Amino acid sequence: MVIFDCNGVLVDSEPLVAEVVSREFMRAGFALTPEIVARYFTGRRPADMFADVEIAAGRRLPPNFATVLTNEILKRFRADLRVTAHAAHALAWLRGPKCVASSSGIDRIRLSLETTGLLRFFEPFLFSASEVRHGKPAPDLFLHAAARMRVDARNCIVVEDSPVGVAAGVAAGMRVIGFAGGSHAGPAMLEQLRAAGANVVITDMRALKGTIIDLRGW
Structure with a gap:
């Protein structure tokens, strides 16, 4: 198999994802560039990425962050x-x-x-x-x-x-x-x-x- x-x-998809993820983290007040996203989180689960970012920043992401990010990625995928x-x-x-x-x-x-x-x-x-x-x-x-x-x-x-x-x-x-x-x-x-x-x-x-x-x- x-x-x-x-x-x-x-x-x-990876360049598209890195751009969208970086943009949404920036909007939430977390300074992650597309290059950082690509370097540290390519291939990993969103939940694991969120946990690592929260630990590194010492604060929580907005409660609806996962839903917003998923919707934005899907929207970008439909277009590009x-x-x-x-x-x-x-x-x-x-x-x-x-x-x-x-x-x-x-x-x-x-x-x-x-x-x-x-x-x-x-x-x-x-x-x-x-x-x-x-x-x-x-x-x-x-x-x-x-x-x-x-x-x-x-x-x-x-x-x-x-x-x-x-x-x-x-x-x-x-x-x-x-x-x-x-x-x-x-x-x-x-x-x-x-x-x-x-x-x-x-x-x-x-x-x-x-x-x-x-x-x-x-």
Whole structure:
């Protein structure tokens, strides 16, 4: 089975998210730039991000912050979200079971895939880190997805774009493909994904099928 992260892998969302998250934190009186958001929170659950920010700032976020932020992200996605180049082609040729396991909430996952035309490849196999106790880099989400799909974790391949996501896949005992082809992925990302434990790193979705075939042969 192949388990896909959503943000930064299937959809080119990370720059949009960083902009919206930074703007809403600024409005709430928390000085987080898009660069800080991207550096420290890419791949992580919103709830974990909120907790870390509150601890660092020594004060609480507004009670409705999570709802406001989610609504603003969804609004931005409806207007500007784009599919990752060649993702649909790669998925069309990929045989065997597959699912999406993302740190985002299930509504955001579904909207992301609907907006970009990818939902047909995965519905109903969508899993959110809100369903498990610990978010990435803990292995909980990937192990949850494997259990729900009734596949042994050792027979799973994870496709991830963040070091915390790669670390989660490795901790789950799965083979991991690092993807550094999103618009947010600079030259340093390849080494960061390798350092986190990725078995292979690719920069183009057209390389996905061959890479998966190779990993299945290991």
